Each structure stands twice: as structure tokens, then as C-alpha cells.
Amino acid sequence: AQTVTQSQPEMSVQEAETVTLSCTYDTSENNYYLFWYKQPPSRQMILVIRQEAYKQQNATENRFSVNFQKAAKSFSLKISDSQLGDTAMYFCAFMKRGNFGNEKLTFGTGTRLTIIP
């Protein structure tokens, strides 16, 4: 079974600064996907970024980037030039690749990020 750990329950940062959210996971699988989801106060689950484990290059999406360390089983999210709209709960999640039938996401417990004006 997979586990995902987010060790920072809450974080806060000044607007325009850079912040890094950490995530570690445990798995015996070699092929998998990792995700960061954002949950703003509206409660909607929004996909921020996705990383395929077989790709060495770190994924980026505009101001969001990840630092994927497969050997260390670490998957941190960096938010550059943070904006007030980035205030949200952030979840790290794992999905085993090729698990036909159950595309199950295993989630961490979340990090509540507050951007301070």
C-alpha cells in the first residue's frame, strides 16, 4: 500500500515571495504519477501539476514547479511570486500507473497555505 506524507499542516508567506510545500511518499511501485491539488475556500479540487515518475525532468506550470526526487521519494511544490489567490489547502497525491480499473488517488493530509498581503 502507498502512503503520502505532508509534514507541514500550515504555512504562510508574504505576497510575491516564493514558498515550497513538501511531500514524501512510500511505495514499492516503479511506475506511478504524482500530483498536487489545490483546494481553495470554494472546496473545489483543482489540479495544479502532475509528474510522471518515469520522467526525470521536473514538471512546471507557470509559477508552479516541482522538485521530484525519485530515489528519496520526495515531491515538493514550489510556488513562485505567490499571489493572494494561491491561498488554499494543497494536497499531494499518488496514483499507481497501469492499475487498470481503479485509478485511485492516495492523498496526503494537506498543507494549508496562506498568502499574506
Add this chain to the structure above:
Amino acid sequence: EAQVTQNPRYLITVTGKKLTVTCSQNMNHEYMSWYRQDPGLGLRQIYYSMNVEVTDKGDVPEGYKVSRKEKRNFPLILESPSPNQTSLYFCASGLAGLSGANVLTFGAGSRLTVL
């Protein structure tokens, strides 16, 4: 607009009164799933379905039922709700199999309170 629609968005009920949370998707996805979100626990999978008439248990299925009679609908049924089922519920859907199932689309969530 491609979306997953859940209803109701908010519900307060009493112990033992059967209720159904509906979920519908318009993307012709084979795969659908239910999650519950609780503080300090993240989201946990309740049930999933890989196609019509095919369902299976997730990690926390106790006290829940599902059905998949049509491809677009995947209702979550609480036959006899209890206070420990007070939670935020999410329905999600995606394509099945290796080709594209790794990205799920989530509904807006249903906040359920059982008194």
C-alpha cells in the same frame, strides 16, 4: 462544459434517514469514484466503478452503497447514516485504462452533516 455535477451540495440529516448523493458526468468517462474528506485525514476513496454495472470497494466502504446503472451516473447511497459519516464528499471521473486515466475530474463537493 465538461464537468462532474454533485447534488445536493449541502445536506443536514438525522441518524438513520436514508439519503442519496447524486453524481453525474458529461464526459463519457468509464471510471468514476467517491471520496470523503475529513480534517487531518485528507481524501479517502469510498467506492469506485470502472464501467456500467462494475463497482468495487475502496478504502472506507463501510456504511455506503453505490450503483452504476448508466455510464454518466454514480450515486452514493447512505442507507442508515450515522454521525461518523459527517464529511465532505467528492465524486470524480476519468477515462479508464492506461491511455488517460491518470487525470481525474472532481465534482464541487457535497457537505453532509448527520445529527
